[in-house]
Amino acid sequence: MSDTLDPKIAGRLKRNAEGLVCAVAQQRGTGEVLMVAWMDDAALHRTLTTREATYFSRSRGKQWIKGETSGHTQRVHEVRLDCDGDTILLVVDQEGGACHTGDRTCFDADELLAPPPA
Amino acid sequence: MSDTLDPKIAGRLKRNAEGLVCAVAQQRGTGEVLMVAWMDDAALHRTLTTREATYFSRSRGKQWIKGETSGHTQRVHEVRLDCDGDTILLVVDQEGGACHTGDRTCFDADELLAPPPA
Numbered sequence: 070m071s072d073t074l075d076p077k078i079a080g081r082l083k084r085n086a087e088g089l090v091c092a093v094a095q096q097r098g099t100g101e102v103l104m105v106a107w108m109d110d111a112a113l114h115r116t117l118t119t120r121e122a123t124y125f126s127r128s129r130g131k132q133w134i135k136g137e138t139s140g141h142t143q144r145v146h147e148v149r150l151d152c153d154g155d156t157i158l159l160v161v162d163q164e165g166g167a168c169h170t171g172d173r174t175c176f177d178a179d180e181l182l183a184p185p186p187a
Numbered sequence: 188m189s190d191t192l193d194p195k196i197a198g199r200l201k202r203n204a205e206g207l208v209c210a211v212a213q214q215r216g217t218g219e220v221l222m223v224a225w226m227d228d229a230a231l232h233r234t235l236t237t238r239e240a241t242y243f244s245r246s247r248g249k250q251w252i253k254g255e256t257s258g259h260t261q262r263v264h265e266v267r268l269d270c271d272g273d274t275i276l277l278v279v280d281q282e283g284g285a286c287h288t289g290d291r292t293c294f295d296a297d298e299l300l301a302p303p304p305a
Contacts, residue, residue: 078299093211093220100218102211105274117300148300151293152286156223158294160302168270175269176276181196182235182266184278 074114082110083154089125092157094135094167097146103167104175106133108157120145122159141165192232200228201272207243210275212253212285215264221285222293224251226275238263240277259283 082090089107096103106124108116112132115123122143126133136142143161150157168175200208207225214221224242226234230250233241240261244251254260261279268275286293 081297091209091223093223095218095220100213100220102213102218102220102276105209105211105223105269113299120300120303145300147298147302149294150297150299151223152288152290152296153293156293157299158220170270172270175271175274176267178270179199179268180265181231181268181275182238182263184265185238 072114074110075117078113078117078150079110081150081154082113084109085155087127089127090155090157092124092159094122094143094159094161094163096163097160101174102176103143103161103163103173106135113157116145116159117148122161136164139165139169141167143167190232192228192235196231196235196268197228199268199272200231202227203273205245207245208273208275210242210277212240212261212277212279212281214281215278219292220294221261221279221281221291224253231275234263234277235266240279254282257283257287259285261285 092108093105094103109125112123112125122135122145124133142164145161147160166173206227210226211223212221227243230241230243240253240263242251260282263279265278284291
């Protein structure tokens with residue numbers, strides 16, 4: 070197994086100025102959108118080769134293996150790239166809460182617009 | 188109806204250097220992740236007040252009402268903000284294909300990692 074990202078994949082990525090692509094993690098089966106984070110090439114490579122969701126923490130400036138500290142890991146079922154190459158979709162099995170607050174998803178706490186009346 | 192974003196919402200946003208937040212559009216019911224795009228305050232305001240998904244096109248440098256040209260609109264059912272205020276989740280009813288290629292979602296065409304063998 071190579072220790073760098075497959076050049077055929079690397080060539081399809083459209084990274085931002087920081088060298089990152091956006092990554093959306095979605096729970097397999099339920100379809101819940103769990104969180105959005107960022108990946109550099111090394112994080113994507115590690116995700117694809119280990120099936121452990123791995124991101125790049127912009128605040129800490131380093132690789133971040135999801136759940137390494139909390140135990141709230143994401144087992145990666147499937148990975149897809151979007152049409153313009155700047156966003157990754159991860160279909161995962163989330164262990165526990167995806168959010169650092171303990172919530173199941175990072176979108177649970179703050180509703181900006183409620184569903185319309187039925 | 189105000190013509191600018193509610194200050195109580197604006198104050199919770201953590202915009203990037205371009206003044207944008209990330210936005211994930213998800214189909215109501217099926218949970219499909221349709222696309223990821225970007226919003227400035229005006230686009231979010233328009234989305235919240237009209238229930239028509241409205242983004243900011245980084246390539247064109249202007250507001251982009253989804254489906255205005257293609258007819259592939261997104262009727263907004265619910266809007267949520269994530270825990271750190273930099274990502275919006277839109278639950279929508281997508282008319283036709285969300286992707287400019289005609290695909291249902293922007294993630295249909297390029298699989299980077301297939302599901303593991305059953």
